[in-house]
Amino acid sequence: MFIRNLILLFILIKSSYLTTLTKTYPTIDLKENIPKHTNVFQLTREVKNLKLVLLNLGGFESNLFTIKDENIFTINEIDREKLLGEKRCFDRSYCLIELHILVNDGEEYWVIPIHIIE
Numbered sequence: 001m002f003i004r005n006l007i008l009l010f011i012l013i014k015s016s017y018l019t020t021l022t023k024t025y026p027t028i029d030l031k032e033n034i035p036k037h038t039n040v041f042q043l044t045r046e047v048k049n050l051k052l053v054l055l056n057l058g059g060f061e062s063n064l065f066t067i068k069d070e071n072i073f074t075i076n077e078i079d080r081e082k083l084l085g086e087k088r089c090f091d092r093s094y095c096l097i098e099l100h101i102l103v104n105d106g107e108e109y110w111v112i113p114i115h116i117i118e
Contacts, residue, residue: 011105011106021107021108021109022108022109022110022111023108023109023110023111024110024111024112024113025041025110025111025112025113026113027096027113027114027115028040028041028112028113028114028115029115029117030078030114030115030116030117031116031117031118032077032078032079032080032116032117032118033077033078033079034074034077034078035074035077036074036075036076036077037073037074037075038073038074039071039072039073040065040071040072040073040074040114041071041072041112042070042071043067043070043071043072043101043110044070048070050070050103050104051103051104051105052067052070052101052102052103053067053101053102053103054066054067054072054099054100054101055100055101055102057100058088058097060083060086060088061097061099061100063075063076064076064078065099067101072099072112078116080095080116080117080118083095083097083116089116094115095115095116095117096113096114096115096116097113097114097116098111098112098113098114099111099112099114100112
C-alpha cells in the first residue's frame with residue numbers, strides 16, 4: 001500500500017509540472033443490454049501503444065467497461081434502469097455517464113460522454 005501511494009504521489013508531482021491536455025469526445029449513444037465484450041468506441045487510430053487507464057471515479061465504470069488495444073469494450077450488460085436507480089446518470093430523463101481516461105501517466109486526460117438509451 002505504501003509503494004502504491006508513493007507511485008501515485010510521484011505521478012501527481014510529475015503531472016503538476018506538466019500542462020495536461022484535456023480532450024472531451026462527442027457523446028456516444030449506447031443501447032442498454034448490448035452483449036458483453038461489445039466494442040463501444042475506438043479511442044485512437046493515429047498513435048499506438050498509449051498507456052490508457054480507465055479511472056473509476058463514479059465507482060462503477062470498471063465494472064461495465066474496459067480498455068483493450070485502444071478500444072473501449074463492455075464487460076457486463078449495461079442496465080439503464082439500474083444506473084438511474086443508483087443515481088449514476090447525470091439526469092433521470094437523459095441517462096448520461098462519463099468515462100474518464102488518463103493517458104500516459106497524466107500527459108492527457110480524456111472524457112468520453114456516453115448516453116445510455118433504451
